[in-house]
Amino acid sequence: MSIDIKMAWRNIWRNPRRTIITISAIAFACLLLVFMLSFQFGSYETMINSSIKIHAGHLQIQAKEYQEKQNIRMVVPNPEETGRILDNVLYVESYTYRAKAFSLVSSKNRTYGVMVIGIDPSREKMVSTIKNSIRQGSYLSMEDKNQAIVGRLLAKNLGVLPGDELTIMGQGRDGSIAATVVSVKGIYASGIDEFDRSSIQIPLTVFQDVYTMDNAVHEVVVIGDSLRNISKIKKNVQGQLKKLKENEFLTVLDWEELMPGLRQGIEMDLTMGIVFYLLLIIVVAFSILNTFLMAIFERTKEFGVLMAIGTTPGRITKLLLIESISLTMVGIIAGIFIGSLLTLFFQYHGIDLSGSSELLAQYGISGMIYPKLSLLSALSGPFAVFFITVLAALYPALKIRKLQPVEAMLHV
Amino acid sequence: MHIHLAWRNIWRNPRRTTVILTAVVIGIWSMVFLGALMRGMMTGMIDNGISTLTGDIQVHHKGYRNDPVIENSMTNPSMLKKILNDTLPNGSQWTARIRVNAVANNARHYSGVTMVGINPAQEAKISFIGPERIQGKYLDSMDHHGIVIGRELLEKFETRIGKKLVLMSQDTNQEIASRAFKIIGIFTAEMKATEKQFVFVTMSAAEKMLKLKNTISEISIIIPENHNNSKIASDIREVLPPKDYEVHTWQELLHILTAYLEMFDQFMYIWFVVVFIAMGFGIVNTTLMAVYERMREFGLLKALGMKPWWIVRSVIYESFLLLIMGMAIGNLLAFACIHALSKNGIDLSYLAEGADYFGISRIIFPDIFFQDVLVANLVVIVLGIIVSIYPAVRAARFTPVEALAHI
Numbered sequence: 011m012s013i014d015i016k017m018a019w020r021n022i023w024r025n026p027r028r029t030i031i032t033i034s035a036i037a038f039a040c041l042l043l044v045f046m047l048s049f050q051f052g053s054y055e056t057m058i059n060s061s062i063k064i065h066a067g068h069l070q071i072q073a074k075e076y077q078e079k080q081n082i083r084m085v086v087p088n089p090e091e092t093g094r095i096l097d098n099v100l101y102v103e104s105y106t107y108r109a110k111a112f113s114l115v116s117s118k119n120r121t122y123g124v125m126v127i128g129i130d131p132s133r134e135k136m137v138s139t140i141k142n143s144i145r146q147g148s149y150l151s152m153e154d155k156n157q158a159i160v161g162r163l164l165a166k167n168l169g170v171l172p173g174d175e176l177t178i179m180g181q182g183r184d185g186s187i188a189a190t191v192v193s194v195k196g197i198y199a200s201g202i203d204e205f206d207r208s209s210i211q212i213p214l215t216v217f218q219d220v221y222t223m224d225n226a227v228h229e230v231v232v233i234g235d236s237l238r239n240i241s242k243i244k245k246n247v248q249g250q251l252k253k254l255k256e257n258e259f260l261t262v263l264d265w266e267e268l269m270p271g272l273r274q275g276i277e278m279d280l281t282m283g284i285v286f287y288l289l290l291i292i293v294v295a296f297s298i299l300n301t302f303l304m305a306i307f308e309r310t311k312e313f314g315v316l317m318a319i320g321t322t323p324g325r326i327t328k329l330l331l332i333e334s335i336s337l338t339m340v341g342i343i344a345g346i347f348i349g350s351l352l353t354l355f356f357q358y359h360g361i362d363l364s365g366s367s368e369l370l371a372q373y374g375i376s377g378m379i380y381p382k383l384s385l386l387s388a389l390s391g392p393f394a395v396f397f398i399t400v401l402a403a404l405y406p407a408l409k410i411r412k413l414q415p416v417e418a419m420l421h422v
Numbered sequence: 423m424h425i426h427l428a429w430r431n432i433w434r435n436p437r438r439t440t441v442i443l444t445a446v447v448i449g450i451w452s453m454v455f456l457g458a459l460m461r462g463m464m465t466g467m468i469d470n471g472i473s474t475l476t477g478d479i480q481v482h483h484k485g486y487r488n489d490p491v492i493e494n495s496m497t498n499p500s501m502l503k504k505i506l507n508d509t510l511p512n513g514s515q516w517t518a519r520i521r522v523n524a525v526a527n528n529a530r531h532y533s534g535v536t537m538v539g540i541n542p543a544q545e546a547k548i549s550f551i552g553p554e555r556i557q558g559k560y561l562d563s564m565d566h567h568g569i570v571i572g573r574e575l576l577e578k579f580e581t582r583i584g585k586k587l588v589l590m591s592q593d594t595n596q597e598i599a600s601r602a603f604k605i606i607g608i609f610t611a612e613m614k615a616t617e618k619q620f621v622f623v624t625m626s627a628a629e630k631m632l633k634l635k636n637t638i639s640e641i642s643i644i645i646p647e648n649h650n651n652s653k654i655a656s657d658i659r660e661v662l663p664p665k666d667y668e669v670h671t672w673q674e675l676l677h678i679l680t681a682y683l684e685m686f687d688q689f690m691y692i693w694f695v696v697v698f699i700a701m702g703f704g705i706v707n708t709t710l711m712a713v714y715e716r717m718r719e720f721g722l723l724k725a726l727g728m729k730p731w732w733i734v735r736s737v738i739y740e741s742f743l744l745l746i747m748g749m750a751i752g753n754l755l756a757f758a759c760i761h762a763l764s765k766n767g768i769d770l771s772y773l774a775e776g777a778d779y780f781g782i783s784r785i786i787f788p789d790i791f792f793q794d795v796l797v798a799n800l801v802v803i804v805l806g807i808i809v810s811i812y813p814a815v816r817a818a819r820f821t822p823v824e825a826l827a828h829i
Contacts, residue, residue, distance in 0.1 A: 028707055035703035042696060079578070081530070112532040114525055114590070114598075120491065121592045123525035123534035167489065181532070208534065274776025286693065289452040290700055296445030297704025300438055304711050 014325075018332040021305070032301040033341040036395060039294045040345020041352065043287055043391025045381065048353040049361075050283055052382035054276050058237065058265065063139040064200045066268045067105075067231035068240050071247065074261045076228060077268070082111050082183050085226035086260060092230050095250045101239040106133035107227040109217050113180025113188070115210060117168040124164060125209045126178055128217025128227075137233050140198050140211070147172030147196035154213050158192040161206035162199040170194050176210070182222040190220045240264050291395050295402045302334050302406045313410065314418025323411045330410065334403035342392045353383045428739035435712070442708040443748050446802070449701040450752025451759075453694050453798035458760050458788040459768070460690065464683060466783035470612050471676045473550040475519070475538065475620070477642030478651040480670050481506075481658065486639060487668065492522055492594055495637040496667070502641060509657050513646035517544040518638040520628040524591035526571075526621060531579045535621050537589055539628025548644050551609055551622060558583045558607035566627045569603035572617025573610050581605065589621070593632045601631040612783050614775075679781070690794065694801045701802075702809045709741055709813040720817050721825020730818035737814035738807060745806040749799055760788045 022029050062068055071092055073084035086092060089107045096105045109128040114121055131150040135141040140159070141149045150159055158176060160168070170176065174194050182188040192212055200206055217223065234243045244264050251257040266273040306313075313326055360378035432439050472478065481502065486494040496502060499518060506516055520539035525532060542561040546552030551570070553560040561568055569587055576582065583605050593599035603623060611617050629635065645654055651671050659669045673680045713720070720733055767787040770777045777784050 028710065031703055031707045031710070035700065035707075038699060038703070079580075112534070119596050121598060122523055123532065123590075169489075271775040271779035274773045275779035276776070278770070278773045278776040278780070278782075286452075286456065289448065289456070290697060293445055293449045293452070293697055293700040294703070296441060296448060297701050297707070299445075300441050300704060300708045300711065303438065303441060 014329055014332055015336075018329055018336060021329075021333055022337055028301055028304075029337065032298045032337060033344065035294055035298050036338055036341025036399065037345035037348065039291055039395050040342050040392040041349035042290070043395065044346055044349030044383075044388050045353050045356075046283065046287070047387040047391050048357070048381040048383045049379065050280065051384060051387050052357070053379050054279075055237070055382055056379065057276070058272065060139070061202075061269055061272055062233070062265055063137075064143075064202060065138060065140075065205060066265055067137055067229075068234045068237070068265055069232040069244055069247070070263050070268060071230040071232070071251070071260055072228065072263060074259050077263060080110070080112070082181065082221065082228075085109075085183070085223070085228055086230055087224075087226045088256075089225070089227045089230055091254075092251070092257075092260070095247065096230070096232060099243055099246050099250065101234050101236075101243050103233045103235050104133070104136035105230060105232045106130055106137045107214060108134075108229045108231060109214060109221065109223055109227045110229070111180050111188070111217075111221050113178050115164075115168065116177045116179070117170045117174060120168045122164065122167060126180065126217070127209055127211045128214040128221075128223075129211050130214045137231055140200065143198045143200050144196045145199045147194065149196055150211065150213055152213075154195065155216060156190065156192045156212075157195040158210050158212045159196040159198055160194055160210045161208070162197055163203060163207040164210065165194070165197045167207070172196060178210075178212075178220070180221070182220070183224075183226070184222045186222060188221045190216070192216075287391065287394070291398050294395070295398045298399065299402045299405075301337075302330075302403045305333065306330065306406045306409065310413070310418050310421040313413055314415045314421065317413065317415040318419060323413065326410045327407045330407040331400075331403060334407070335400060338396055338399045338403075342396055345395075346388055346392050350383055350388055353381050353387075356381050357383055424736060424739050425743070428736060428743050431712075431716075431736075431740055432743055435715075438708060438711070439744065442704055443744065443751070445701045445704045446745060446748025446806075447752040447755065449697045450749050450798065450802060451756045453697055453802075454753055454756035454795055455759050455788070456693075457690060457794045457798060458756070458790050459763075459786060460686065461791050461794060462767075462787045462789035463782055464686060465789045466612075466786060467679060467682070467781055468672075468676075470550075470781070470783055471679050472644075472672050473548075474611070474613070474616050475521075475549050475642065476672050476675050477516075477548055478645045478672055479643040479655045479658065480672075480675060481641040481643070481662070482639070482668050482670075484666055484668050487670070490521065490523065490639070492592060492632055492634070492637075492639070495520075495634070495639045496641075497637050499636060499638050502638075502662075505661050506641070506643070506658070509661060510643065510654065511646060511649050514643060514649075515544070515547045516641055516643040517541055517548050518625070519545070519640045519642065520625060520632070520634065520637070521639045522591050522628075522632065524589045524621075526575070526579075527588050527590070528579055528581055528586065533575065533578065533618070535575070535589075536619050537591060537628065538620055538622050539625040540622055541625050545622075548642055550611055550616075555611075556607040556609050558605075560607055561622060561624050563624055563626070565606070565624050566630065567602070567604050568606040568623070568627075570607040570609055570622040571605060572620060573608050574614045574617035575621070576605070576608055578618070583608065587621075589623075589631070591632065594634060599631050599633065601627070603627070613781065614778050691797060691801075694798050695805075698801050698805050702805060705741060705744075705806055706809050706812060709737065709810050710816065712740070713737060713813045713817040716817075717820055717825045720820045721822045724820065725822035725826065733818040734811070734814040737817050738810055741810035742803075742807060745803050749802060753795070753799070757790075760790060763788050 071086060073086060076084040096102050107130050111126050113126045115124050132152055145162060150157055172194050175191055176194060177191050179189045234240050244262050248262050251260055316326060357380055360380050363379055483494045483496045518541060522537055524535055524537040526535045542563050556570060561570055585605050586602050587605055588600055588602050590598055590600040645651055655669050655671045764787060767785040769785050771784050774784055
């Protein structure tokens with residue numbers, strides 16, 4: 011160990027009480043940041059995953075402009091072909107086909123305009139969580155013909171229970187009238203009111219028949235193995251699609267493009283969080299700046315002596331910086347350690363927010379939130395703390411240069 | 423005398439005092455300023471919710487809220503009118519509406535919408551809709567075919583002013599009624615969802631289409647600012663026959679927003695305490711330094727017969743002064759910032775869809791809540807004094823002999 015580091019370390023502990031308070035301040039800030047960032051990242055991931063799993067999927071292959079216009083004529087004409095492409099793409103976990111049309115749905119004495127979605131039951135259950143959110147009745151199976159599952163709020167509005175009949179009326183792909191009668195097989199509650207109020211799902215084959223879709227669908231919905239690999243899958247699928255000329259009107263959209271509100275919402279929440287954290291760090295920095303300042307004023311005489319016997323001001327500055335950096339490091343390491351332990355505890359047990367569960371359900375979060383510790387959430391906050399504290403320490407350390415040995419030695 | 427002494431003691435080391443003062447100032451500033459911004463965001467959400475056809479209080483036929491269909495309408499508007507005019511305080515505004523779910527379609531597109539039959543002049547005083555927010559023409563009460571729709575819906579339908587739009591809904595005989603309207607105006611709203619959801623026609627046009635007579639689905643009331651809406655709501659509840667009518671306040675109507683507000687209150691107070699802890703470390707440390715430097719002095723004072731309690735008091739006076747100064751400057755700065763922003767607000771348009779997702783207005787105006795400012799300042803002063811007890815007690819414990827031996 012070099013003499014400078016040894017000296018710095020001993021100097022830090024000349025006044026243990028002050029040092030401990032300073033370290034605690036830094037550790038407190040780090041602990042809080044580690045926990046809060048993990049908490050935020052964890053809830054974002056929950057939000058993204060549940061929105062993805064309820065309906066949107068990680069990626070969708072659609073006809074160009076379908077996302078904006080939702081026009082029934084904008085189709086993916088050969089879904090099986092895209093399916094064959096997806097079978098060979100790395101990281102793709104599962105995929106399914108869907109077709110959608112806005113239609114009038116009537117029960118015995120109620121009529122509502124809703125989105126009728128044709129799904130492939132065997133594939134759909136690998137992609138979406140709707141199967142697990144069936145509250146009454148049961149999910150669609152492959153043998154089902156004129157059966158439907160209905161969102162909870164829509165079922166309430168229509169006044170239907172499993173077994174009741176619904177009439178669907180809309181416009182087919184060729185402009186003809188599309189009409190059919192289905193019976194309610196199950197009722198689902200995804201938790202997102204908007205979705206539960208405005209959708210009904212029927213088997214894809216029935217949909218294609220009723221809406222004269224031939225073999226076409228509107229969306230090929232893809233789930234990848236994790237959020238991280240989505241951009242790789244997207245690039246790969248785009249490349250594969252381009253190989254065939256007939257696919258040039260198809261486009262691949264990822265979850266951010268499918269749900270722009272969600273992404274921007276997360277950005278906004280994160281920005282606000284960062285503003286709060288920065289202010290907190292600045293308050294902490296000023297709180298501990300005095301420790302750094304005092305360390306110098308108390309020791310002016312000592313520095314004078316050091317300089318008189320030939321220590322350069324640069325070396326003293328270096329010494330002081332080593333002191334404050336090691337002080338900060340101790341605080342940061344303690345903060346990261348305790349913060350990570352705390353986060354891991356809650357990551358395992360979850361944070362119960364069931365008091366506001368109805369509210370959180372709208373964002374796809376059930377009563378429990380699980381923070382998620384990651385390298386990013388554990389290190390980015392403490393790094394900011396380190397940066398700002400070192401900046402604060404720089405001011406007193408540079409003041410040394412102005413010190414005159416003789417005057418300094420006379421200082422009491 | 424004590425205050426005077428404390429004041430001079432604080433400024434014995436101006437640099438140190440300035441540093442810790444800065445910490446307190448930034449702390450207080452962030453509490454009050456960010457608090458006002460967050461409050462402004464909340465107020466924006468509430469105003470938005472209230473003006474999006476909610477109002478302070480709503481009256482419906484029993485069951486309408488769970489099942490908003492035409493059967494659950496109120497059939498005696500003249501009686502309601504009389505009752506409302508008698509019960510509502512002066513300065514209140516109210517309007518009646520017919521409101522049903524409908525399907526809008528033109529040649530190319532379909533969409534589910536909420537059709538609202540309004541009394542145009544009265545509605546403009548209560549909701550976001552009105553001549554100023556409209557491009558094209560606003561409805562006229564005699565207009566039987568005009569319809570005003572939102573910009574988003576217009577774009578989705580690839581249509582424009584002057585074009586036809588057909589609405590379909592269930593009429594009183596549970597048959598599908600449809601009626602063609604001409605788009606005469608386009609409204610813009612804070613939320614895209616609102617622009618997609620609502621279409622406005624006149625009350626008489628809605629009556630014709632749905633074969634209604636003298637029937638309304640909803641009454642929306644705005645009360646003057648200094649009145650308590652839950653009290654007025656219960657007044658109305660008392661005079662209306664409870665088996666036919668239900669009266670709700672906006673807090674009940676927008677229950678998700680209310681839940682959000684409650685969660686937000688807790689969040690804010692936690693944030694106050696967190697910021698305080700950050701500066702608390704600094705306050706303790708700085709006061710400790712100040713005390714240890716003056717060990718000799720305290721020893722001498724004690725030797726001269728000063729009671730320990732007096733020493734505790736004088737140290738606490740010092741941090742009290744420091745905190746008060748920090749609070750004064752911090753609050754002043756915060757109010758200045760709030761004032762500077764009160765004209766133009768903070769524009770979140772670049773995150774418009776995110777703002778929509780959380781239901782926040784695109785422009786946030788800070789809003790000062792007296793209660794928040796009070797809590798922020800109380801947290802700082804009370805906890806600030808509590809943490810400075812520790813250095814104060816330390817100072818009081820110096821024994822004269824030991825202290826006087828200290829250089």
